[in-house]
Amino acid sequence: MKPEKTMDPVLEFAVKQFGTFLATRGRARAVRESLEAEIAANGAETAVVICLAGVDAMTISFADEFLGRLYSSLAAGDLIAAGVRLSGLNEETREAVSICLERRDLVAVANDGGGATLVGRTEVLQETFAAVLRLGELRALDLAEALSITPQNANNRLKRLVEAGAVQRRQAAVSNRGGREFVYTVCA
Structure with a gap:
């Protein structure tokens, strides 16, 4: 009999708590640092879901400072998580995230009901x-x-x-x- 696989813990990070229209690099830095602190506190075996539900729009500079830098840290190994997914993207937020990730030659996984897709791909x-x-x-x-x-x-x-x-x-x-x-x- 095989031992049962235990599920990795999941950290859900609701971005809406910071507003519905997100702009400025300074604000994005604060959001990113908050998420990075939670990831560090939860450990490398934690899967992260960044929930953008309720966020109507974000500027490309906000997306770049928040998610572009976050994914750059993941790619460099400076930040470690069991997996990172985006959820709750709408047309506006998906476009901003996609542009910032494409500029950095990065990708992210989004899961929005229809299954997993790549953003910035x-x-x-x-x-x-x-x-x-x-x-x-x-x-x-x-x-x-x-x-x-x-x-x-x-x-x-x-x-x-x-x-x-x-x-x-x-x-x-x-x-x-x-x-x-x-x-x-x-x-x-």
Whole structure:
């Protein structure tokens, strides 16, 4: 009998508490620092849901200071969470977030009822994320085979999705080829 997998704790961060129209870098910095403090207090095994429901709009500069810098910290490994998702995006907030992430060459996962999608995405990462969703649990070689790409390319794409908090990585048993091998799954 397999041991039951325990669920990672989830931190829900409601952005509406800071207003319905969000502007200025100074205000965004305060929101980001508040979220970063909560992430640090909850630990690296905590999944984060950034809820934008009730926020009517935000400026691109607010989105950049809040989410652009947050996702840059995740990508650099300066901030660690089990996964990060956006929820409650409307057309206005999705556009601002998408623009700021595209400018930084970053992606984020949004979950708005219709399933998980990438924001700020490139077509290559969208294709990769769709394959990970389809395959469920996979190794880089599985992705390479599914997309007809090289294993190195698959590793690079998966690394970007891990940095964005879209995909989790855990070490598998040592491979028969002598190197470390990882298993990837979509963050819950």
